[in-house]
Amino acid sequence: MTIRVDVAHRFASGFALAAAFEAPAEGVTALFGPSGSGKSSVLAAVAGLLRPDRGVVAVGNEVLVDTARGIMVPAERRRCGVVFQDARLFPHLTVGANLRYGLARAPAGAQGPAMEEVVALLGLGPLLDRRPRGLSGGERQRVALGRALLARPRLLLMDEPLASLDAARRAEVLPFLARLTRAARLPILYVTHALDEVDALAETLVLLEAGQVRAAGPVGVLSARTDVKLLALRRDAGALLACTVLAHDAARGLTRLGFAGGELLAPLRAEPPGTVLRVRVRARDVAVAREAPRGISIHNILPCELAAIEDGGTPHEAFLKLRLGPSVLLARVARDSIAELGLVPGLAVFALVKTVAFDHAVAA
CATH class of the missing domain: 3.40.50.300 (P-loop containing nucleotide triphosphate hydrolases)
Structure with a gap:
């Protein structure tokens, strides 16, 4: 029905x-x-x-x-x-x-x-x-x-x-x-x-x-569709991931979340392991590196494939569509960064996401 x-x-x-x-x-x-x-x-x-x-x-x-x-x-x-x-x-x-x-x-x-x-x-x-x-x-x-x-x-x-x-x-x-x-x-x-x-x-x-x-x-x-402008042009645009609480590390103040394609560290949450959450990974919170960085404060360094470079809604911005197994993340970057890093579809890259970017995860 x-x-x-x-x-x-x-x-x-x-x-x-x-x-x-x-x-x-x-x-x-x-x-x-x-x-x-x-x-x-x-x-x-x-x-x-x-x-x-x-x-x-x-x-x-x-x-x-x-x-x-x-x-x-x-x-x-x-x-x-x-x-x-x-x-x-x-x-x-x-x-x-x-x-x-x-x-x-x-x-x-x-x-x-x-x-x-x-x-x-x-x-x-x-x-x-x-x-x-x-x-x-x-x-x-x-x-x-x-x-x-x-x-x-x-x-x-x-x-x-x-x-x-x-x-x-x-x-x-x-x-x-x-x-x-x-x-x-x-x-x-x-x-x-x-x-x-x-x-x-x-x-x-x-x-x-x-x-x-x-x-x-x-x-x-x-x-995850950048052609849907009602969503893509918002500053809080981004991919929505179905995650499961895997474990907590109270001493570090962190919770480990699993999703189809990888894992994320988020601020410590109250839900028990096994709880399903939906996490919006905002495109503005995702950076990209050609090589795995060292000596930085970002916990989430995720190997992925640059699947596509798409219009970002302004002349100076673009969306990078990043594939992690069956899941997709979006990164909003300056077009200058694309040229500087030599980014092209099919390239193996790393998505960088701050742990504190997930303070707005919601129970599914």
Whole structure:
């Protein structure tokens, strides 16, 4: 089963939406792009909050929208759980009562996590008797997530649920959100313009710009493509590696991570060996050497092959695509360095990455 979206709509402002993509039946599909790119409009069309001029929305074999056939299932019958930027909790109800409201809206016989599981998953136990006005922004969003999940939706829609939170509250909520999305076992469309949220949550990525889908596919694959300018032109562009915690060296303050093609040393982490992490290796953090350097502070010196030299988005920069077995790293370098080092595709080189570059690794 897949989620199929193919909608077009022209707004009174003149903005034109024409977006088509498919999302898997389980896991997070992130709709990513700059503000005003049409992400929330796509979500509104799926939820039934926007009636598109033309298009189709289908969840597996069930068609929610087909303008050519006159099908427009009302929003209340689509079983879409929606979480907005603001939590929209009932202020006169306690946290427990807000959660039970979601459970009361679940269709008879619908499958999903029990109240106790959701409370434990989102760490809501100490909050059950409190009212929303006494909660922090992060706590309110956790309650909103729980309420949406307890309504037993078949599709969960999240419209920038962390955008209104400051950095500290975002960091607090993101691990809870990651656990929820893994436990939900249902398709989730997640709107964001924050790459760290994509790294932490998404398996599939849909890139939108000016109302159109520029690229779509597995997040790891798109992250390594330099032709996808919405990602490649960002200063935090880089490859996303699936890593496993291999061992810790507390005396040195280091953790050893393994990935398909090699190993990395990162700052000491709390996760036990065997934990799977996703690590964004930013292209700006990767340097290249023709020979293995000695007497330097960089721990990660990785033998690799220079697979390609590609456009870096400016006249004076380029991307080096570095292959380590089945994995790929990107290095953003000055074009002058390419000439100075005599770099050509097929050359054996060394990728140099500082250990402290991995302070933003996220649990997968």
